[in-house]
Amino acid sequence: MTTPTSEPGDELEPSFGIPIAPLEIAEHRTGQFGITGSPDVSGYGGLSSNVVLPPESLRPFGGWFDEVADSLVEALGTGSGGIEKFVVENGQLTIHVKRDNLHEIAQALRDDPLLRFEMSLGVNGVHWPQESGRELHAVYHLRSYTHNRMVRVESTCPDADPHIPSLTDIYPTNDWHERETYDMFGIIFDGHPYLTRIQMPDDWPGHPQRKDYPLGGIPVEYKGATTPPPDQRRSYN
Amino acid sequence: MSDTTYTTADAFDEPQDPADEAVTNQPFETTEGDKVYTVTGGDWDTIQAPDEGEKERLIVNMGPQHPSTHGVLRMIVELDGEAVTKMRCAIGYLHTGIEKNMEFRSWTQGATFVTRMDYVAGLHNELVYALAVEKLMGIEDQIPERASVIRVMMSELSRIASHLVAIATGGMELGALTGMTQGFRDREPILDLFEAITGLRMNHAYIRPGGVSVDLPQGIEKTIKETIDLCRLRFKDTANLLIGNSIWLGRTQGVGYLDLTGCMALGITGPILRATGLPWDLRKEQPYCGFENYEFSVPTETTCDVYGRFLIRMAELQESLNIVEQCLDRLQPGPVMVEDKKISWPSQLTVGGDGQGNSLEHIKEIMGTSMEALIHHFKLVTEGFRVPAGQAYVAVESAKGELGMHVVSDGGTRPYRAHMRDPSFTNLQSVAAMTEGGMLSDVVASISSIDPVMGGVDR
Numbered sequence: 001m002t003t004p005t006s007e008p009g010d011e012l013e014p015s016f017g018i019p020i021a022p023l024e025i026a027e028h029r030t031g032q033f034g035i036t037g038s039p040d041v042s043g044y045g046g047l048s049s050n051v052v053l054p055p056e057s058l059r060p061f062g063g064w065f066d067e068v069a070d071s072l073v074e075a076l077g078t079g080s081g082g083i084e085k086f087v088v089e090n091g092q093l094t095i096h097v098k099r100d101n102l103h104e105i106a107q108a109l110r111d112d113p114l115l116r117f118e119m120s121l122g123v124n125g126v127h128w129p130q131e132s133g134r135e136l137h138a139v140y141h142l143r144s145y146t147h148n149r150m151v152r153v154e155s156t157c158p159d160a161d162p163h164i165p166s167l168t169d170i171y172p173t174n175d176w177h178e179r180e181t182y183d184m185f186g187i188i189f190d191g192h193p194y195l196t197r198i199q200m201p202d203d204w205p206g207h208p209q210r211k212d213y214p215l216g217g218i219p220v221e222y223k224g225a226t227t228p229p230p231d232q233r234r235s236y237n
Numbered sequence: 238m239s240d241t242t243y244t245t246a247d248a249f250d251e252p253q254d255p256a257d258e259a260v261t262n263q264p265f266e267t268t269e270g271d272k273v274y275t276v277t278g279g280d281w282d283t284i285q286a287p288d289e290g291e292k293e294r295l296i297v298n299m300g301p302q303h304p305s306t307h308g309v310l311r312m313i314v315e316l317d318g319e320a321v322t323k324m325r326c327a328i329g330y331l332h333t334g335i336e337k338n339m340e341f342r343s344w345t346q347g348a349t350f351v352t353r354m355d356y357v358a359g360l361h362n363e364l365v366y367a368l369a370v371e372k373l374m375g376i377e378d379q380i381p382e383r384a385s386v387i388r389v390m391m392s393e394l395s396r397i398a399s400h401l402v403a404i405a406t407g408g409m410e411l412g413a414l415t416g417m418t419q420g421f422r423d424r425e426p427i428l429d430l431f432e433a434i435t436g437l438r439m440n441h442a443y444i445r446p447g448g449v450s451v452d453l454p455q456g457i458e459k460t461i462k463e464t465i466d467l468c469r470l471r472f473k474d475t476a477n478l479l480i481g482n483s484i485w486l487g488r489t490q491g492v493g494y495l496d497l498t499g500c501m502a503l504g505i506t507g508p509i510l511r512a513t514g515l516p517w518d519l520r521k522e523q524p525y526c527g528f529e530n531y532e533f534s535v536p537t538e539t540t541c542d543v544y545g546r547f548l549i550r551m552a553e554l555q556e557s558l559n560i561v562e563q564c565l566d567r568l569q570p571g572p573v574m575v576e577d578k579k580i581s582w583p584s585q586l587t588v589g590g591d592g593q594g595n596s597l598e599h600i601k602e603i604m605g606t607s608m609e610a611l612i613h614h615f616k617l618v619t620e621g622f623r624v625p626a627g628q629a630y631v632a633v634e635s636a637k638g639e640l641g642m643h644v645v646s647d648g649g650t651r652p653y654r655a656h657m658r659d660p661s662f663t664n665l666q667s668v669a670a671m672t673e674g675g676m677l678s679d680v681v682a683s684i685s686s687i688d689p690v691m692g693g694v695d696r
Contacts, residue, residue, distance in 0.1 A: 027647055051648035054627045090372050090629045118501055121632070122663065124643050124656040139643065141630050141658070145501075145515075148522055152630060173504025176666050199332040199695060208337055209654075215341075230341035236620045236650045 027051040027130065054089035061086060064149060065093045071114040072105070079104055094152040102155045103165045109142055109153070110170055117142035117151060120167070122177030125185035127210045135159040136187050140167070140174075157187060166191035184209035299680070301330045307406065307684055308691035312668070319677050324669050328662075331695040339655045343621030344370055345582070347652055349442040351642075354657055355693030356439055358399035360391045360431075361635035362657065362693075363444035368525060369631040369642040370446035373624050376575055383571040384448035385526045390461075390564035391434070391443065392526075392633070393557040397468070398427045399636035399688075400550040400557075404475065407547065407685035411488045416479055423471045426464045433457060436586075436593045448574035451586040458565055465558050472554055480551065489544040493671040493683035496541045503670065504663045507638025508553070509687065512538045512545035519634035531563050543686040580622050583614040621650040637661050637688055659693040 029051060032044035039045075060066050065088060072095070073080040082101020087094040097105050109117040121141035129135055134156035143150045157164050166189035167174045178189040179198040186207040189195055197204060206213055217229025227233075294315065301311040309330035315323035335354055339347045351366040352359035367388075371377050405420020428438045434453055435441040443450050479485045495505065497513040510517055516535040520528040536552035538545030574581035584599035603611040626648035632641040638660030645654040664687045671683040 029648075051626050089627045090375065092629065094628075120504055121630075121639065121641055122504065122658050124654075124658075126628075126645050126654045139628070141641065141643065143639075145517060150523075150630070150632075152628075171504070172502045173663060173666065176662065180662075197329075199329040201329070208334060230338075233341075 025050045025052055054087050056085040057088040061088050061093065064147070068093065068115060068149065068151060069095075071112055072108060075108040075112040075115065076101075076105065092150070092152060094154055096154050096156075099155045099157050099164045102153070103167065103170070105153065106140070106142075106167050106170050109151070115144065116146040117144045117149070119143040119145055120171035120173050120177075121150075123167070123174055123181050124177075125181040125187055125209065127185055129159075129211050131156075133158050136162055136185055138164050138181060138187055162186050163188050163190050165189065166195075168192055183207065186210065301327075307689055310665070310684070310689065310691055310694075312680065312684075314677065314680065316677060321672050321675055321677055321680060324672050324680065326665055326668050328665065328691070328694050331691045333696070335696045336655055336657070339652050341651065343650055344446055344624055344652060345621055347655060348445045349440075351655075351657065352440050352442055353692060354696050355635065355637070355640070355659060355661060355690045357402050357690045357692075358395045358636045359439055359441060360395035360444060361399075361633060361640055363442065364388055364392050364526070365631055365633045365635075365640050365642040365657075366644075366655075367444045367446045368633065369629050369644045370624060372629040372631055373627060373644055373646055374446070374580070375625070376447070376577070376580070379575045379577065380448060381572045381575070382527075383452075383569060384573045386564050386567045386569075387449050387453065387573060388444055389526050389528065389531070390561050391431075391449075393560045393564070394427050394430060396636045397554055397557045397561075398424050398431075400554055401427070403636070403685070403688040404479075404547065404550055407682075407688070408479065410681050410685045411485070413479065413482075413485060416475060419471070419475050419478065423468060423475070426467055430457075430461060430464055433460065436588075445582070447577075447580045447582075448572070450582065452573045453568075458568065461561065461565060465562055468554075468558055472551070476551060480548070486544060488678075488682055489542065489547060489686075490540070491542050492675065492679045493543045493546075493686050494541050495667055495671050499667065499670055503667045505638070505667050506660055507634075507636070507664065508546045508549045509664060509667070510638065511535065511549050513541050514539040519632055519639060523632070525631070525633055530567075531560050533557075533560050543682045546686045578613070579617070583610070583617055623648060623650055632658070635660060637690070637693075638664060657693070657696060659696065661687075661689040661691075661693040662696075665689045665694055 027050070029047075029049050030045075031040040031047055032042040061069065065086070069086055073083070076082070079101060082098045082105055084096040084098060087096065095105070109115050119142065121143055124139045124141075126137040126139060127135060128137060135158060137154055137156050140153040140155075141150060142153060155164055162185075164187055166178055168178065168189075169191065175192070176198060178192050179195060181187050182189060182192075182195050183197040183199050184207055196202065200208065215229060215231045217231065219229065220227045295317075297314045297316055299312040299314055301309040311327040311330065313325045313327060314321055333353075335350050339350045342350065347366055347370070348363050351362040354362050368377075371380065401420045401424040405417045405424070408414070408416020408420065431441060432438050434457060435443040435450070495503075495509060495513070497510075497515055499505070500510045500513055500515075506517070514537050516537045518535040519525075520533075521535055533556045536549050536556065538548050583603075584595040586593055587596040589597060599614075603614050624646040626646050628643065628645040630641055630643045632639050634640070639658070640660055641658035643654075643656045643658065644652055647653040668680075668683060668687065671687075672680045675683075
């Protein structure tokens with residue numbers, strides 16, 4: 001979401017003013033319960049609110065997060081423009097990176113002596129269909145045994161061009177994890193040695209974990225009452 | 238990709254006319270340009286005939302229905318005589334879409350789903366899920382002390398049960414049938430404890446976001462103490478039977494070798510990693526639920542083989558018993574759910590004449606005296622609580638290794654995305670590294686030392 005207006009590296013300078021980072025709006029909700037399809041008779045049907053994801057964090061992050069951020073920027077040199085932003089939430093550090101720079105950033109995270117995130121805990125996909133241009137997210141968790149730390153690296157790709165570079169040459173363990181993410185979300189990891197489906201059958205159409213995937217349930221009748229399929233039941237989200 | 242729309246009919250289509258079956262052997266191309274074939278058995282030659290001068294190539298499908306493959310694991314083994322030249326695992330035969338299902342249930346109901354992933358150590362799954370949701374809500378500090386102690390105790394009992402299954406099935410697969418009967422015999426009192434505490438032998442849904450579903454039954458401490466003593470006695474039988482047993486040594490020593498470099502590259506955790514000499518245990522390194530207050534050691538071996546992993550599991554049984562004992566000393570009366578009534582389940586569960594359910598006093602209150610309590614109960618049970626938007630990753634040391642839970646919330650009453658990093662899934666990648674170049678019979682030993690549970694692998 002952030003569009004860097006300054007030079008690479010400038011973003012990491014300490015900011016003393018009011019946070020200027022744009023809000024990450026995940027969703028817009030109306031009404032008291034967030035339901036659709038039936039009238040809201042609570043008297044609060046006109047309520048309107050935004051669901052906001054944790055915004056970009058400003059320096060200092062606290063703890064060892066600054067050390068990791070500094071070391072990473074230093075290790076990348078001119079390539080640090082690939083870092084979109086740092087987000088600290090729930091006591092965990094997320095590094096949002098551009099997909100073009102993901103490979104070199106992962107390499108630096110693994111190899112730099114001050115970082116040494118030598119253990120990958122795999123990749124997980126998240127589908128945000130409302131974020132146009134960056135619908136598909138790939139989330140990596142990396143652990144450092146040397147320093148006993150954990151960071152999260154998040155990269156995105158648009159639905160229309162679902163390509164993200166594979167990290168299997170840096171972290172061989174990502175092999176099956178990337179296959180699973182491809183299987184479930186349709187993210188194509190360029191450079192993976194054999195990116196095939198892993199959980200679903202080879203000839204399965206579609207990618208089941210995407211939000212637009214049809215569940216295909218049918219209403220079930222039991223003792224005269226009918227229960228609609230899960231995706232058609234009343235939702236309070 | 239995105240411009241294709243799939244209908245339900247596409248996904249659930251029956252296979253086409255049998256006359257078309259011949260066509261299924263036609264390869265289709267992957268995104269990487271590789272060809273993918275569908276073979277159904279006995280038709281390998283139609284795809285790739287042996288090259289000129291090459292010896293006859295024998296490819297054996299071990300599984301997915303095979304008693305020594307730990308469930309529905311399929312191994313495609315290329316053999317030269319009895320030596321394995323190439324081996325690949327095929328998984329997905331137990332994929333049930335648990336993670337997708339969770340997106341259509343409330344946060345509390347998620348516990349019921351995750352416990353079915355790695356069903357041999359289901360309480361670890363519940364624990365890591367509960368911790369992840371609590372982290373996302375920022376209520377880690379509000380979890381009552383008693384709930385944390387119960388969680389530690391249950392997760393250690395679960396570790397014992399899981400290790401016993403690993404040792405028992407491993408013994409059975411290598412021909413030590415008595416190891417199997419003893420292992421399952423020893424696991425039975427643990428499952429009885431689970432039944433007494435949670436109501437079920439497996440699939441408990443006991444550890445829930447906010448605490449645990451119900452307090453320990455009256456007088457269970459004595460039963461737990463007796464069970465610990467019984468286990469101490471009985472574990473000696475298994476130790477006497479297998480440790481140092483020359484046949485067992487012959488089948489397990491030097492087999493399934495994977496050193497520290499291999500473990501780091503392949504993301505292997507748990508007993509396999511500790512068998513390389515690295516004392517990495519999340520209970521020590523990143524303590525959760527107050528594990529820093531318990532005294533226990535992290536057993537390691539340096540043999541990197543199946544026997545080393547077996548010894549580590551045997552040693553961890555003792556360590557877990559010690560931790561459970563310390564839990565009994567730490568148990569103080571108190572609540573087992575967070576105070577916040579907007580999160581905790583509105584009633585305690587009790588056992589009535591018709592089984593376990595909401596306590597009668599609570600039913601009396603909501604149905605007879607308090608309209609507001611009824612509304613509150615109804616809202617919390619049907620709608621659930623909201624979790625702030627964001628994401629969190631929490632990991633615990635399960636019996637098999639690092640069990641991680643990545644939960645994403647969009648601020649709603651259901652998980653937006655919940656993903657389990659199951660150690661069985663990751664560890665299973667190492668089968669090829671462990672077995673290629675070895676004998677076919679060692680494949681079985683290697684698999685049993687990984688201890689994969691397919692419910693966790695496939696989810």
